[in-house]
Amino acid sequence: xxxxxxxxEKKETGNEGIERLIAATAHDMEKVNELILERASSxxxxxxxxxxxxxxxxxxRLRPMLTLASASLFGQGKGNEIKYAAAVEFMHNAxxxxxxxxxxxxxxxxxxxxxxxxxxxxxxxxxxxxxxxxFMMLVETQSMKALDTxxxxxxxxxxxxVLQLSKTKNLATRDRDYMQIINAKTATLFEAATRVGxxxxxxxxxQQDAMAIYGRELGLxxxxxxxxxxxxxxxRGAKDSPGLGKxxxxxxxxxxxxxxxxxxxxxxxxxxxxIISDALGRENADAGQFAKVLxxxxxxxGLETAIDRALGHAxxxxxxxxxxxxxxxxxILRELTHYTVCRVR
Amino acid sequence: xxxxxxxxEKKETGNEGIERLIAATAHDMEKVNELILERASSxxxxxxxxxxxxxxxxxxRLRPMLTLASASLFGQGKGNEIKYAAAVEFMHNAxxxxxxxxxxxxxxxxxxxxxxxxxxxxxxxxxxxxxxxxFMMLVETQSMKALDTxxxxxxxxxxxxVLQLSKTKNLATRDRDYMQIINAKTATLFEAATRVGxxxxxxxxxQQDAMAIYGRELGLxxxxxxxxxxxxxxxRGAKDSPGLGKxxxxxxxxxxxxxxxxxxxxxxxxxxxxIISDALGRENADAGQFAKVLxxxxxxxGLETAIDRALGHAxxxxxxxxxxxxxxxxxILRELTHYTVCRVR
Numbered sequence: 069x070x071x072x073x074x075x076x077e078k079k080e081t082g083n084e085g086i087e088r089l090i091a092a093t094a095h096d097m098e099k100v101n102e103l104i105l106e107r108a109s110s111x112x113x114x115x116x117x118x119x120x121x122x123x124x125x126x127x128x129r130l131r132p133m134l135t136l137a138s139a140s141l142f143g144q145g146k147g148n149e150i151k152y153a154a155a156v157e158f159m160h161n162a163x164x165x166x167x168x169x170x171x172x173x174x175x176x177x178x179x180x181x182x183x184x185x186x187x188x189x190x191x192x193x194x195x196x197x198x199x200x201x202x203f204m205m206l207v208e209t210q211s212m213k214a215l216d217t218x219x220x221x222x223x224x225x226x227x228x229x230v231l232q233l234s235k236t237k238n239l240a241t242r243d244r245d246y247m248q249i250i251n252a253k254t255a256t257l258f259e260a261a262t263r264v265g266x267x268x269x270x271x272x273x274x275q276q277d278a279m280a281i282y283g284r285e286l287g288l289x290x291x292x293x294x295x296x297x298x299x300x301x302x303x304r305g306a307k308d309s310p311g312l313g314k315x316x317x318x319x320x321x322x323x324x325x326x327x328x329x330x331x332x333x334x335x336x337x338x339x340x341x342x343i344i345s346d347a348l349g350r351e352n353a354d355a356g357q358f359a360k361v362l363x364x365x366x367x368x369x370g371l372e373t374a375i376d377r378a379l380g381h382a383x384x385x386x387x388x389x390x391x392x393x394x395x396x397x398x399x400i401l402r403e404l405t406h407y408t409v410c411r412v413r
Numbered sequence: 414x415x416x417x418x419x420x421x422e423k424k425e426t427g428n429e430g431i432e433r434l435i436a437a438t439a440h441d442m443e444k445v446n447e448l449i450l451e452r453a454s455s456x457x458x459x460x461x462x463x464x465x466x467x468x469x470x471x472x473x474r475l476r477p478m479l480t481l482a483s484a485s486l487f488g489q490g491k492g493n494e495i496k497y498a499a500a501v502e503f504m505h506n507a508x509x510x511x512x513x514x515x516x517x518x519x520x521x522x523x524x525x526x527x528x529x530x531x532x533x534x535x536x537x538x539x540x541x542x543x544x545x546x547x548f549m550m551l552v553e554t555q556s557m558k559a560l561d562t563x564x565x566x567x568x569x570x571x572x573x574x575v576l577q578l579s580k581t582k583n584l585a586t587r588d589r590d591y592m593q594i595i596n597a598k599t600a601t602l603f604e605a606a607t608r609v610g611x612x613x614x615x616x617x618x619x620q621q622d623a624m625a626i627y628g629r630e631l632g633l634x635x636x637x638x639x640x641x642x643x644x645x646x647x648x649r650g651a652k653d654s655p656g657l658g659k660x661x662x663x664x665x666x667x668x669x670x671x672x673x674x675x676x677x678x679x680x681x682x683x684x685x686x687x688i689i690s691d692a693l694g695r696e697n698a699d700a701g702q703f704a705k706v707l708x709x710x711x712x713x714x715g716l717e718t719a720i721d722r723a724l725g726h727a728x729x730x731x732x733x734x735x736x737x738x739x740x741x742x743x744x745i746l747r748e749l750t751h752y753t754v755c756r757v758r
Contacts, residue, residue: 112576166537169514192511192537193574196544200568203548207561215560216552223545229538231457 085407086128088400093136096150100132103154107201118186118194122161131261132157134286134401138265138279141397149268151205152214156261158202159218163225163257165195214264221260228252237323237349239333239341246327250291251284258287278388282401285385289408292378295319295326296371297411299362317358323349327377328370329361335368378409430752431473433745438481441495445477448499452546463531463539467506476606477502479631479746483610483624486742494613496550497559501606503547504563508570508602510540559609566605573597582668582694584678584686591672595636596629603632623733627746630730634753637723640664640671641716642756644707662703668694672722673715674706680713723754 090097108119132153139149169188186194199222206215232249235241262283266276296302298319319326333344344364347357365371382405392398435442453464477498484494514533544567551560577594580586607628611621641647643664664671678689689709692702710716727750737743 110572110575112572112579114575114579115572162541166541169533169537187578188514188533189578190575192514193571193578196507196511197568197571197575199541199544200564200566200571203560203564204568207557207564210557212552212555212557215548219545219548219552221545223542223549226538226542226545227455227457227460230455230459230535230542233532233534233538234457234459 083407083410085400085404086130089133089137089404090128092140092397092400093133096136096140096153097129097133099150100129100136100153100157103150103205104157107154107158107205108198110197114186114190115194115197118165118190119161119198122164123157129157130290131160131257134258134261134283135265135268137397137401138262138271138283139269141279141392141395141401142266142269142271142275146268148209148211148214149265151209152264152268153261155202155205155214155218156257156264158198158205159222159225160257162195162198162202163229163253165191165198167229211264211267213267217260217263217267221256224252224256228254228256232324235325238325239345239348241325241330243327243330243334246325246330247288250288250295254291254294255284255287258290259284262286275392278392281388282385285381285388286405286408289378289381289385289405292327292374292381293409293411296328296374296378298326299328299365299371301411302371302375317353320347320358320361321349321351321353327374328365331370331373332361332365332368336364340364340367375409382406382409428752428755430745430749431475434478434482434749435473437485437742437745438478441481441485441498442474442478444495445474445481445498445502448495448550449502452499452503452550453543455542459531459535460539460542463510463535464506464543467509468502474502475635476505476602479603479606479628480610480613482742482746483607483616483628484614486624486737486740486746487611487614487616487620491613493554493556493559494610496554497609497613498606500547500550500559500563501602501609503543503550504567504570505602507540507543507547508574508598510536510543512574556609556612558612562605562608562612566601569597569601573599573601577669580670583670584690584693586670586675588672588675588679591670591675592633595633595640599636599639600629600632603635604629607631620737623737626733627730630726630733631750631753634723634726634730634750637672637719637726638754638756641673641719641723643671644673644710644716646756647716647720662698665692665703665706666694666696666698672719673710676715676718677706677710677713681709685709685712720754727751727754 104123105120108123109116135153135156136149139152168191202218203215206218228249228251231245232253235245235249259280260283263276263280266279271279298316300316318324320329329344329348333341336344343360347353347361350357385405386402389398389401449468450465453468454461480498480501481494484497513536547563548560551563573594573596576590577598580590580594604625605628608621608625611624616624643661645661663669665674674689674693678686681689688705692698692706695702730750731747734743734746
């Protein structure tokens with residue numbers, strides 16, 4: 069894994085990867101969005117309310133775009149890629165809804181999650197509904213292989229989330245535990261998204277496998293960066309520490325053992341461990357406490373090391389598809405790996 | 414729907430249906446239980462702990478027995494019925510785990526649910542894991558029809574649960590809302606269990622449909638009776654009201670709008686409505702409050718009417734399979750409908 073620092077040079081152009089992907093998939097994404105609207109509907113009013121609350125709020129829809137791009141890369145799908153993409157997005161949304169369920173005596177996030185408006189139970193049930201709808205769409209495509217890929221993904225993602233949960237506030241959590249967790253909870257769905265896309269595009273088995281590796285490696289880079297962003301991203305040498313903002317500190321407050329904190333703990337002194345341990349999982353951790361932990365993380369280069377690792381996985385992703393036929397779309401996907409990491413600054 | 418009172422005569426023999434079903438499916442249920450153990454395992458320790466906590470505690474396993482019996486009724490499956498049965502049970506258990514999730518500021522049950530030991534999040538995630546495993550087993554059978562049946566069931570069950578949730582403490586909930594809810598949340602999985610069983614047994618489409626109707630009607634009877642049992646069952650003329658025991662009063666405490674309470678509300682006076690409204694959803698409702706509500710329900714024959722309706726659906730179930738080839742197993746399934754209702758006394 070050569071961790072060369074391309075993204076630094078690419079700083080200004082980091083967004084190009086995602087912009088070009090959005091443009092390249094725009095036409096099909098319209099169909100996906102229509103299908104999502106259609107399949108999130110229900111005669112039970114609350115169902116589409118909750119589903120759409122999430123779906124409308126919902127980010128860039130990176131995963132379904134990956135499915136569509138993976139299909140286009142190999143030519144014409146029979147339209148199955150639209151259903152695959154919607155199914156992947158539904159699975160992702162189901163996971164988000166189930167993630168947001170919080171234990172009574174437990175922490176809470178800064179943002180208005182669905183469960184804050186409709187309650188835990190409704191969030192869980194609408195997640196289940198979306199999962200059921202995802203599998204129904206897959207059944208409609210009659211592709212047993214896609215069903216195989218996504219049912220395994222569903223089980224693996226849940227296992228990863230349980231593992232993550234079981235490590236909450238556990239100072240003994242190791243680097244390899246973390247990698248196992250993000251492999252399962254994040255990279256699995258990225259891999260499934262690109263694999264079923266390639267299937268829809270009638271790629272060969274070898275090409276499907278290449279796309280699967282691309283997806284997995286991209287997913288690893290993505291999650292590594294996400295977990296760095298939760299500590300405010302990287303501001304090398306900047307004096308303005310990001311502080312405890314809207315999008316930072318959640319992981320610390322929730323006691324989530326992500327790589328930056330694990331790396332810091334590996335090297336921390338007794339008293340530093342004490343500071344981290346004290347802040348981990350503290351619902352009302354304030355900016356001062358967060359800054360202290362961030363100091364320790366930076367002292368041991370926790371964020372940089374995580375980003376270096378993300379760069380490595382981004383490179384793996386680029387390399388995975390190097391042998392595929394050269395095309396603009398292939399280059400867009402390779403470019404996307406830069407975006408994934410550059411979000412951090 | 415002739416609501417003749419067979420079950421009264423059958424009182425002493427009501428358990429025969431289930432005993433005979435247990436005996437008839439014992440051999441295959443052993444394989445199902447082995448498969449359940451195998452597929453509930455995971456390298457993530459907590460997963461099998463939670464799964465087995467539920468599965469070991471778990472009742473009579475009526476649904477997988479129905480799948481097995483439905484398969485045997487038509488001859489030899491190719492072994493698929495074992496996987497279908499395990500998948501059906503996993504789906505049921507996932508639903509239970511997700512049902513048990515409780516909102517922070519909300520009610521709580523008398524029993525030690527998984528979420529009380531491991532927390533809401535773990536219960537949700539292990540439910541997701543079981544759902545994923547269920548679909549993986551279905552994929553292994555390569556039966557697109559079974560996948561179709563059970564993915565639709567998953568979505569429908571979730572919709573039913575959301576509808577039920579949206580009616581919590583809602584005094585305007587109608588009889589037809591209730592029937593829609595139990596159709597979706599309970600009868601759907603019973604129907605799926607018998608349908609995929611018949612599929613595995615290579616039944617004709619017409620026979621599959623007959624078994625599906627049997628399952629649906631049995632499920633309706635089952636849930637109607639369950640909801641009567643939550644008010645202590647029927648003790649016609651007995652002076653010893655069941656009181657607020659371990660297995661009674663949950664629905665009232667949770668504000669669940671079941672048929673007995675809906676029927677009572679239809680006829681209740683203003684002051685009676687006030688008493689019911691006051692007790693509905695009150696977490697710490699005591700025995701006295703429960704007895705008052707039960708009095709009102711009995712005044713308007715809420716429990717008897719619900720049981721009469723259950724008897725009607727039990728009869729529908731018996732009739733649905735009357736045209737199937739005569740066999741001991743068919744009679745066991747017909748007998749089972751009596752058990753379903755007789756549990757009430």
